[in-house]
Amino acid sequence: MNAVIKNSPSTPYKIRDINLSELGRKRIRMAEEEMPGLMQIRARYAPLQPLQGVRLSGSLHMTKETAVLIETLVALGASVRWASCNIFSTQDDAAAAIATTGVPVFAWKGETLEEYWQCTLNMLTHPGEGVQDLLGPQLIVDDGGDATLLIHHGVEMEDGSDWVEQPGVNHEEQVVKDLLKRTRSERPGFWKTVASGWQGVSEETTTGVHRLYQLAEAGKLLVPAINVNDSVTKSKFDNLYGCRESLADGIKRATDLMIAGKTAVVCGYGDVGKGCAHSLRGFGARVIVTEIDPICALQAAMEGFEVTTIEDTLGRADVYVTTTGNRDIITFESMQGMKNNTLVCNIGHFDNEIQVDRLNTAEGVTCDTIKPQVDRYTFPDGHSIYLLAEGRLVNLGCAHGHPAFVMSNSFCNQTLAQIDLWAHRKTYDKEVYRLSKKLDEEVARLHLKQIGVKLTTLTAEQSAYLGIPVDGPYKAEHYRY
Numbered sequence: 001m002n003a004v005i006k007n008s009p010s011t012p013y014k015i016r017d018i019n020l021s022e023l024g025r026k027r028i029r030m031a032e033e034e035m036p037g038l039m040q041i042r043a044r045y046a047p048l049q050p051l052q053g054v055r056l057s058g059s060l061h062m063t064k065e066t067a068v069l070i071e072t073l074v075a076l077g078a079s080v081r082w083a084s085c086n087i088f089s090t091q092d093d094a095a096a097a098i099a100t101t102g103v104p105v106f107a108w109k110g111e112t113l114e115e116y117w118q119c120t121l122n123m124l125t126h127p128g129e130g131v132q133d134l135l136g137p138q139l140i141v142d143d144g145g146d147a148t149l150l151i152h153h154g155v156e157m158e159d160g161s162d163w164v165e166q167p168g169v170n171h172e173e174q175v176v177k178d179l180l181k182r183t184r185s186e187r188p189g190f191w192k193t194v195a196s197g198w199q200g201v202s203e204e205t206t207t208g209v210h211r212l213y214q215l216a217e218a219g220k221l222l223v224p225a226i227n228v229n230d231s232v233t234k235s236k237f238d239n240l241y242g243c244r245e246s247l248a249d250g251i252k253r254a255t256d257l258m259i260a261g262k263t264a265v266v267c268g269y270g271d272v273g274k275g276c277a278h279s280l281r282g283f284g285a286r287v288i289v290t291e292i293d294p295i296c297a298l299q300a301a302m303e304g305f306e307v308t309t310i311e312d313t314l315g316r317a318d319v320y321v322t323t324t325g326n327r328d329i330i331t332f333e334s335m336q337g338m339k340n341n342t343l344v345c346n347i348g349h350f351d352n353e354i355q356v357d358r359l360n361t362a363e364g365v366t367c368d369t370i371k372p373q374v375d376r377y378t379f380p381d382g383h384s385i386y387l388l389a390e391g392r393l394v395n396l397g398c399a400h401g402h403p404a405f406v407m408s409n410s411f412c413n414q415t416l417a418q419i420d421l422w423a424h425r426k427t428y429d430k431e432v433y434r435l436s437k438k439l440d441e442e443v444a445r446l447h448l449k450q451i452g453v454k455l456t457t458l459t460a461e462q463s464a465y466l467g468i469p470v471d472g473p474y475k476a477e478h479y480r481y
């Protein structure tokens, strides 16, 4: 695609087209109507200005729902800069509407990896007091951990690590290394400046949370972090019910494929996999699940899904969806063994669930782009597969991600996490925290009225009988929902 990227001289933003802002604003208003929780949190906290003057950077899909989050953080007093966390997920009209408000935003649909990481750097670079001064964010909203990763590697480089000098294991890692080396010569000491002012990060997704726990376990985490993903009102709603709607949306917008009657394989039966498997079955597909975890495999079987290995499905399935957050789930060999015209896509955070690099470099395999984010690969034996969004998350690459109502739940948690991190910046350790169950229940409560839910109230006798306060929390920490 020939992108015309506007780099405004007056406002520091880089987006596709500022003229899309009016459309973006209309769609943001529609999203607000479906985000009752987030709008109530905005109304409740804006007068208190809990993030007054805080430098805040966000790396999270630049959609219309994220625009509502950004405007909430601004209303709470923060000085916000934003980039997307995926090269295909930006809604250009939403980005334009946000740029129009004066928030520096660096995101457009169809970035190259070089552009993506430059946008991430721009989003992390706040102006300081003097013209030459560059500062980092005090708080970060991260999705998948790329912003967090860049700062950690930057600090390690300035501490003498030679990681950037080693050849990257893939193209993207080399892009990160090249960017860091450039910052070393253009802005020496920048990453330590960033680290010294950085107070905390709230992480949106399973994959990013996994990375945070790995950093914390290695004693390398630079700041306190809040695991937003494992709020019940995030992972049990966004990951499950969000994907239940947005997976099919991505497949349909990309291909118009009739799902009914097809055989579909869902790799992974965690929260995202459950949403995907039930969605495809709802359309009339025969769904097969693959799992490594006996509990999740048993759950899938108890829901009536066939559970088997991927090898066992080759040649009989029409659709494959990876949902694992793990690498090499669909190998090149798997794709070689698929039947003609199989559709392959991923809804997990990163593109390494499918061996796209091997597909692109394999001898004799040709690629025909049907339209952006829809490619048909033909193998030497003549059979083809369709790959969506180049193996990146299909619901954001080929459609508009989750509906606003479910994102309202996720972004209530994000907003509360940012307030909490700032309020406890002097007392929190460099560990991974979660929001309290009381706040989790509060997020759910904020969404009941709009969908006509009437809650039952515990009587005093029931409350005493169960030992549960009338106004919650209603479940013990170990309860799994």
Ligand SMILES: NC(=O)c1ccc[n+]([C@@H]2O[C@H](COP(=O)([O-])OP(=O)(O)OC[C@H]3O[C@@H](n4cnc5c(N)ncnc54)[C@H](O)[C@@H]3O)[C@@H](O)[C@H]2O)c1
Pocket: 205, 206, 207, 208, 235, 238, 239, 242, 243, 267, 268, 269, 270, 271, 272, 273, 290, 291, 292, 293, 296, 323, 324, 325, 326, 329, 347, 348, 349, 350, 393, 394, 395, 396, 402
């Ligand atoms: N696209 C989106 O909108 C969206 C939304 C939420 C989460 N995510 C991402 O989706 C991914 C999954 O998230 P989740 O919350 O469902 O995680 P999860 O941990 O609940 O589920 C992942 C499942 O995959 C299974 N798995 C791991 N390796 C496997 C393998 N080799 N074969 C088969 N199964 C395997 C695990 O046992 C687990 O049950 C993550 O990358 C997450 O960040 C995407």
